[in-house]
Structures are given as C-alpha cells and as structure tokens.
Amino acid sequence: MSKSPQHIETEVKLYTPDHAPLRARLHALGAVLVKPRTLERNARYDDRNNQLMYEGVVLRLRQDDNVRLTYKDGGSSINGIVTRQEFEVTVSDFDTMHHILEHLGYTVFMTYEKYRTTYMLEGAEVVLDELPYGNFTEIEGDIPTIERVMDLLGLADAPRMPQSYARIFRTVKENMGLTFDNLTFANFENIDVPLSAFFEKTS
16 A cells, blocks of 8 residues: 555654743744644553564554544654654544553553644644653654744754654663653653753764
8 A cells, every 4th residue: 555645744853942932933923823732641552572662663542632543654764854654543532542452462661741832834833842851843844844944943953853752761761760661740850851861872
C-alpha cells in the first residue's frame, strides 16, 4: 500500500525554554490561536521485546479534550526536520482502548504529561509545548514553510530536536541519573534540566 500524502507528517521540534517572547511574536505576526493551552495525558506502548522503540515507531494513546490513538513510523530526518508516516484516529474511551492494546500484547512503558497551545501561521501549525523537563516548539508543514516560519519567529538558530519526547526523556534520565519511569510534572518538581542533558553522550 502506498503512503497517502494526508498521512505524512513533516515537522521540526525546537528547544525554546522561554515561550513568552515567542507567544508575543506569534500574536504580532497575526497567528491564529487554534487551541488554547491544554493539558495532555499520553501513554506510550511497546511489545515485550521493545521492538517499537528499537525501530523508532510510536504507538501512543493521548487524552486531552478527546482521546486519540496514534501510530507513527520511524521516518527520516534531514537537518533536524522529521518526515514520517502517521495515522491517527479518535476513540471514544481511553481505558477501553488501553485494554484493547493490552490484549493485543502491548503494554505502557511510560506516560508523559504536557501542556500544548496550538496556533496557525503562514500555513504551518505551530505548537508551544510545556513538558516537565522544559519547553519546546513544534512547527508542522512542508519543509519550505517550516523554514520560513522558523525565520519569522526568530528560531532559525534554536536547537533542533529530531527525537521523540520519550526518547529525549530516556536521554535525560541517563544523563542525570534519574530513576523514575514517567515524565510527569510531579516527578520533575524542583529538578532543573540543562540543555546538555537532552543530548546523548558520545564515547
């Protein structure tokens, strides 16, 4: 089966620790607020051999003002901009979908929380993500649009993070010697995460 264009996601994730000036810039540029700041609860699933994580595949159940099941393949990254196949469907009940996934042999290996604010600007979706370990901005669109919007927002030199939030969390845990399994605001209370902790150490 060929990949349908509407199921291809292209986005860049940027480390942007201070959202205040970025939010002001979005408003000054006339960005449209699509969804105000909303708390998300996310569960990431894998099989008993952690094959999905090994292949870079995402199987995620998310709850905010509705519930969505998402699949993303491993994709590819060029200059920090990631393109991958994505399928997402809205489901009626988080707990029921969780039990279905468990019966199919998948288990939750981590949960994570974040606040997300969503804008549209120049044909791109711009989201401000607040996670327990720091703030990020994701820009989704085609590659020329992504690059143009980064320039408009003054983000051309912001660190690009092609990894998933789960992968970044694993790296932060290893670099900082953290032992908890879930990326929650309660777990990161009073923990300051430096930029260096987001990058895997090279031998």
